[in-house]
Amino acid sequence: MIDVATTWQQACTALAGGDYDTAFGVLDAAMQEARRPERARLALYLASVQALYGDAATGEVAAALREARTLDPALREDPLYLTLSAELAARTGSPDAAPLPQAVREAADPVARYHALAALALAGQPQAALDVHLPLNELPEHLQWRLRSWQADAEEALGHPQEAAHLYAEAAHHAHGPDRAVMLQEQAALLLQLGQPDEAQQVLDQALPLYTRHDPDEGLNLATWHYLSAQARLNLGQPDEALAAIREADRLERAHGDPSYGVALVWGQVMTHLGQPDEALRHFERALSLATDADRPYAQHELGVALLDLDRPVEARERLEAALADPDYPYHPEVLADLAECDYRLGRLQEAQQAAEQALAQGAVIPASLVLGSVALDYYHLDEALDHYERVVREAAPQSRDWITGHQMAADVMAQQGFRDPAAAYAHAQQALEHTPESDDWHVTLQEHLKKAQGLMASSSGRMLN
Numbered sequence: 001m002i003d004v005a006t007t008w009q010q011a012c013t014a015l016a017g018g019d020y021d022t023a024f025g026v027l028d029a030a031m032q033e034a035r036r037p038e039r040a041r042l043a044l045y046l047a048s049v050q051a052l053y054g055d056a057a058t059g060e061v062a063a064a065l066r067e068a069r070t071l072d073p074a075l076r077e078d079p080l081y082l083t084l085s086a087e088l089a090a091r092t093g094s095p096d097a098a099p100l101p102q103a104v105r106e107a108a109d110p111v112a113r114y115h116a117l118a119a120l121a122l123a124g125q126p127q128a129a130l131d132v133h134l135p136l137n138e139l140p141e142h143l144q145w146r147l148r149s150w151q152a153d154a155e156e157a158l159g160h161p162q163e164a165a166h167l168y169a170e171a172a173h174h175a176h177g178p179d180r181a182v183m184l185q186e187q188a189a190l191l192l193q194l195g196q197p198d199e200a201q202q203v204l205d206q207a208l209p210l211y212t213r214h215d216p217d218e219g220l221n222l223a224t225w226h227y228l229s230a231q232a233r234l235n236l237g238q239p240d241e242a243l244a245a246i247r248e249a250d251r252l253e254r255a256h257g258d259p260s261y262g263v264a265l266v267w268g269q270v271m272t273h274l275g276q277p278d279e280a281l282r283h284f285e286r287a288l289s290l291a292t293d294a295d296r297p298y299a300q301h302e303l304g305v306a307l308l309d310l311d312r313p314v315e316a317r318e319r320l321e322a323a324l325a326d327p328d329y330p331y332h333p334e335v336l337a338d339l340a341e342c343d344y345r346l347g348r349l350q351e352a353q354q355a356a357e358q359a360l361a362q363g364a365v366i367p368a369s370l371v372l373g374s375v376a377l378d379y380y381h382l383d384e385a386l387d388h389y390e391r392v393v394r395e396a397a398p399q400s401r402d403w404i405t406g407h408q409m410a411a412d413v414m415a416q417q418g419f420r421d422p423a424a425a426y427a428h429a430q431q432a433l434e435h436t437p438e439s440d441d442w443h444v445t446l447q448e449h450l451k452k453a454q455g456l457m458a459s460s461s462g463r464m465l466n
Helices: 004-016 020-033 035-051 054-070 071-079 079-092 108-122 126-131 141-157 161-174 177-193 198-209 216-235 239-256 261-273 277-290 296-307 313-324 332-345 349-361 365-378 383-393 401-416 421-433 441-465
Strands: none
Touching: 004 035, 004 141, 020 035, 020 126, 020 365, 035 054, 035 071, 035 079, 035 108, 054 071, 054 079, 071 079, 079 108, 108 126, 108 141, 108 161, 126 141, 126 261, 141 177, 141 332, 161 177, 177 198, 177 216, 198 216, 216 261, 239 261, 261 277, 277 296, 296 313, 296 332, 313 332, 332 349, 332 421, 349 365, 365 383, 365 401, 383 401, 401 421, 421 441
């Protein structure tokens, strides 16, 4: 006689070790020998295991549920059957999906509650998913890390990236091998979103050794690893390392699947940082061709900026206006600032100033201030221009392109003002000069400013001593 509880425990032990073949073998063998009621319950457990494969196994889950209810029609009211059916309906977008009763969400069976939580998360009810009470230690080991992953997804959907990152870290702690690597990569993606590239790269460094490099199924996950590492390296000011990483991400994608929008977009960003706008434009155009509707405004925005870098403001404006037209695009202030730059380059100073002031008020401080500084200089409002460039220096990341530009322009404005504050002019010129290559036209100009400010400081010091 087959004992269902013992059989399920044996299958869970195999699943905890990542041995899916043994788990399926245990369940299939038991179903061959079990009587009809036990076979029905085992079919539900088989559906639970199939559900771990997500969208790739909806047909198998449906078949197992159909077998369960055929063998025992009473199972239609069983919490595990109901939650598995709800998860399947959420994955397939079935219009017949019935809401999960509260009693089912509070079922005694923790596996049923796990699938209830998954169903709610998939159905776009993240808070309801988080409200399902499910202590980790009640679940079989193979579901523990997955529980934290679902909860992380729900927190992310609610706009809580920090909480989601912590949950992915916990999921990684309970997972093993490539599953752990994937959870670490999810954590790293959120750390990048939170502006923590160093921490993201540290997490990625933990993930890489977990891949066997022998399993072809790892290919796309490894591609994601290199894609995330490229972003981290780029944000850490390491564009050459970022380029190597994004090239490997692209190679792995092509070997194991299809080219993606994300890889093309990041490749374009890397080329922008490397000062190769023509190459950047090519990758951004490819990103746009691969983008979904939700991704299109991001690609349009990047294309607009690349076209600006190539001094093609008319074409840039067309792309930027397309991005601005999407009400859900979260970077409207930055787009406004870039549109202001287009207007400035087209000689439309009043329109540029209005758009930049609007962008500044909405929070795009650095790009808006750069445009406002340029406009003020054209009107020869030197004090106003200096205020804008000093704001850029305060707000920009040290040693970033904007930070260097802010120092360059502040030093130049102070020179035009007659070095009223030679010490401040010297400081701006010195900071800019340290990060300006000799091949740059600015290098000679900054050296001249530095020498003039230094002379004035020495002269002033000499008069004081006398």
